[in-house]
Amino acid sequence: MSNRMWGGRFTTGPDAVMEEINASIGFDRKLYAQDIRGSKAHASMLAAQGIIAADDAVKIQAGLDTILSEIEAGRFEFKRSLEDIHMNVESRLAELVGPAAGRLHTARSRNDQVALDVKLWVRDTLDHLDAQVTELMQALAEKALAEAGTVMPGFTHLQSAQPVTFGHHMLAYVEMLARDRGRLRDARARLNECPLGAAALAGTSFPIDRQATAAALGFDRPTANSLDSVADRDFALEALSAASICAVHLSRFAEEIVIWTSAQFRFVRLSDKFTTGSSIMPQKRNPDAAELVRAKTGRIMGSSAALTMIMKGLPLTYSKDMQEDKEQIFDGLESLSLALAAMTGMVRDMVPDPAVLRKAAGAGYATATDLADWLVRRLGIPFREAHHVTGRIVGIAAAADLPLEKVPLAEMQAVHAGITEEVFEVLGVARSVASRTSYGGTAPKNVRQQAKAWLKRLGKEAAAPARREGPA
Numbered sequence: 001m002s003n004r005m006w007g008g009r010f011t012t013g014p015d016a017v018m019e020e021i022n023a024s025i026g027f028d029r030k031l032y033a034q035d036i037r038g039s040k041a042h043a044s045m046l047a048a049q050g051i052i053a054a055d056d057a058v059k060i061q062a063g064l065d066t067i068l069s070e071i072e073a074g075r076f077e078f079k080r081s082l083e084d085i086h087m088n089v090e091s092r093l094a095e096l097v098g099p100a101a102g103r104l105h106t107a108r109s110r111n112d113q114v115a116l117d118v119k120l121w122v123r124d125t126l127d128h129l130d131a132q133v134t135e136l137m138q139a140l141a142e143k144a145l146a147e148a149g150t151v152m153p154g155f156t157h158l159q160s161a162q163p164v165t166f167g168h169h170m171l172a173y174v175e176m177l178a179r180d181r182g183r184l185r186d187a188r189a190r191l192n193e194c195p196l197g198a199a200a201l202a203g204t205s206f207p208i209d210r211q212a213t214a215a216a217l218g219f220d221r222p223t224a225n226s227l228d229s230v231a232d233r234d235f236a237l238e239a240l241s242a243a244s245i246c247a248v249h250l251s252r253f254a255e256e257i258v259i260w261t262s263a264q265f266r267f268v269r270l271s272d273k274f275t276t277g278s279s280i281m282p283q284k285r286n287p288d289a290a291e292l293v294r295a296k297t298g299r300i301m302g303s304s305a306a307l308t309m310i311m312k313g314l315p316l317t318y319s320k321d322m323q324e325d326k327e328q329i330f331d332g333l334e335s336l337s338l339a340l341a342a343m344t345g346m347v348r349d350m351v352p353d354p355a356v357l358r359k360a361a362g363a364g365y366a367t368a369t370d371l372a373d374w375l376v377r378r379l380g381i382p383f384r385e386a387h388h389v390t391g392r393i394v395g396i397a398a399a400a401d402l403p404l405e406k407v408p409l410a411e412m413q414a415v416h417a418g419i420t421e422e423v424f425e426v427l428g429v430a431r432s433v434a435s436r437t438s439y440g441g442t443a444p445k446n447v448r449q450q451a452k453a454w455l456k457r458l459g460k461e462a463a464a465p466a467r468r469e470g471p472a
Contacts, residue, residue: 004305016266022320025078027327027334028085034120035085036064036152038196041216043104045209047283051107056100063096064089084111084116108359109200109206111318117198118326120217122239125333132340133181133246136334137174138458144170145451149444152267164351164431168442171450183242190379191235194219231317233282233307240304241440243336244297249452250339251297255347256284267357268350274342289342296339316394359431361429365394365404368425369434380417389416409440 006113031397038145040061067089070076082088086111091103120170144167145294154164166291194214203226210222260267261275274289308326312323368390392415397407406425412419437443 006414007450015411022083023080024084024323024326025080025082025088027330028114028117029078029112030330031117031121031326031354032089033068033465034117035089035113035126036068037120038116038217039089040064041213044106044216045104045213046106049209051206052100052103053209056103059097059100060104061091062071063093063101064141064413066096067092068212072187074258075239084110084114086113087093095438106204107197107199109198109230111200112195112198114322115198115230115232116194116217118233118329119191119195119235122329122333125238125337126184126191129333129337130181130188132179132182132337132344132460133184134458136340136344136347137181137466138455139344140170140174140177141451141454141458143167143350144174144447145455147338147352148447148451150354150357151361151433152351153354153361153363154442160360160366162369163288163361163440164433164436165433165444165447165449166357167444170347171447173253174454179243179248180246180249183245184239187235187242190238191441192218192220192222193223195223195229195232197222198226201230203228226331227317231314232313233322235307236358237304237311238326240300240329240332241305243332244301244304245357247297247300247336247339250343251294253343254290254294258287258294261285261287261290265356266353266359268352271349273345274349286335289346293339293342296335299335300332300339303328303335307332330365352353358429362403362457367396367404367427367429368394370432371404374423374426375416377420378420378422379416381416381418 024072032087043057043064046052047054067076070092076092078088079091082091090101090105093104134226146167147170150166151163152166152169153160154162154169154345156233194210194217195211196217197208197210198279212221214220216411223232225430231470244262257268257270259265261270270285270287270289274287276288277287307325310324310328314321371393372386372390375381376383379386393407393412396411396415397404400407405424409419409423412423426435433442434444437446440446
């Protein structure tokens, strides 16, 4: 039996193993909308340039619309023997419109076609991720504003360090996500060049208009080198790299949620919406959503590493190795999307416990730095000396099992005679956070100002018109 795809050059069909390793329709069917979008733009350009007849272009457009509706309605039969999404669409188009379908592939190769489809899918997904990151930032900023004055412990080495506010902690993740969003936007801006028209690798002798197809598909310009056009997967590597950094931030927050919801901490509570129970221990409320966000990071970073390894040794231009890019791209970016959705839900759902947080904020002599700062400000002694004086007073407090603000004045004066009653004005956790008024500091008035500024900015962005990506 001759090969149905390759015609006269091949006289027999592929071995079963060859068909198994070669087929990609099991995963690249996800590109159907992008494939059809690119084909419609290509057909319109071919007709406008007089390369195919106008009536053939009309038939092709109508046939592609029919295929799109069939796929979206679940009526399309994907055939493994046709390898990939491109050949499945082309085969069905031939059934619908006859010989006109064969003209669609004029001046085009599956090499530039798949480069286009994947680039369109990544671009669409980056836009979706951008919106999701923005939504999470809004949720965090809203929580920050509501909890601007809620005192909690700040940690270094997971040990109590200095009091901060819960709102300030939320805004730290807003800043991280803002950088993540910037990286996603940078990746999108760099990928926005159209590879369609590069053909197999060398361009084409047909008088195509690459500017027209680029504009029709919402690209800034066509790619400038045909070899690079079909060989490039930098755009996917960059997107996965940005996704990996974002996932690390989500994972760090997820770890904190796991800790905060434990019986030992009890800093926050998650409802039944984002927790699960135990099959044997009826009292359990497990933060499984947070744990799974934490785990997704491994998949996302793994996708990035896998695609890097796929590309690292490939000579120009296209090699079949690059078929393996799609599963990594799909899984990595879709995993990030799910993690962002779960984290946004948890942020909106979680309720902090102010009493528990305030008590924890005062543990571990967290206001020791406030005492040292007071010694510098009021007594004019060098900070290093103030550090030593404070350390001795903390030792006295620890030996007596007292909080710092309960150490008798006389015992403090035995360490340094210049200490007065005024020192107690800075030793409470509320006074401590209120004093941190430097730009970016944890003072509640700072937090409110920053949270309101972020919400105003994000609200304006949400109200802005959505990007137009060209014809669907």
